[in-house]
Amino acid sequence: MIEWFTWLQVGVAVLAGVLCLFLGLFGRVPNDLTMGATALVELLLVGQLVVSIAAPFAGNTASGSLLEFYTYLVSALIVPVAAAAWALIERSRWSTVILGGACLAIAVMVYRMFQIWTVQGL
């Protein structure tokens, strides 16, 4: 993992999550903005997947369990897609809230992935 990219990703996911939660609680149905924010989070996750596969070849290896790392990453890749699919099926304000929840969950998961990659213990 590349540290600045990871923090960028966590930052975007938090922003997108707060934005969607806010708009959802104010009664907005999923729109281009909230779906776009979720799509951006997903895009960064795909970027993270590429980085994580490539990084070991540049000497940047994970210090923790790769199995656990990739379980997190694969789960994370599923979450925004599932939330977005839900938002397409059911166009209600709660779908926007769910988009927000999904983005915040991604922020937490990426942070955990960073922990697995860099520091051991816990």
Next chain:
Amino acid sequence: MTGPQSAAENVVDGPQKRRVTGVGRLLIAVYGLLALAATGRSFVQIASKFDQAPLAYSLSALSAVVYIVATIALVRSSGRWYRVAWVTISFELLGVLVVGTLSIVDPALFPHDSVWSVFGSGYLFIPLVLPILGMMWLVRHRPARPQGPARPQGQAGRQASS
């Protein structure tokens, strides 16, 4: 130009909209996420270090399966699935209470990274809170039964796409 008028009438998300299932949907989403988390974690545990704590990790896998079934049951939530939802959610509450208590009384019995250890503290206590919210939701969304006195068979009302 009659466009704007009819558009104004068709505003999708008016405040008066009668969507009682709204918050319930949120509950289902959190259940889905927890099911995913529990499945992922128990997969890692069983694949990499099952022999370290077979009891705890088997329980982890069992809880993952139960979360998945509970999520499906909440999505369906009619007829037989309603009962399945009660059984699985009760099982979760029992699990988190028993394992949570045991993990504090006798920490050696459960390593600290199972879903229910210390009442689900590794998951922001969501495993403890969620079954209670789930039960509250189930109580309030009982599927219509013929036993009510003045309720003529309203059972087919909510079968949207099953």
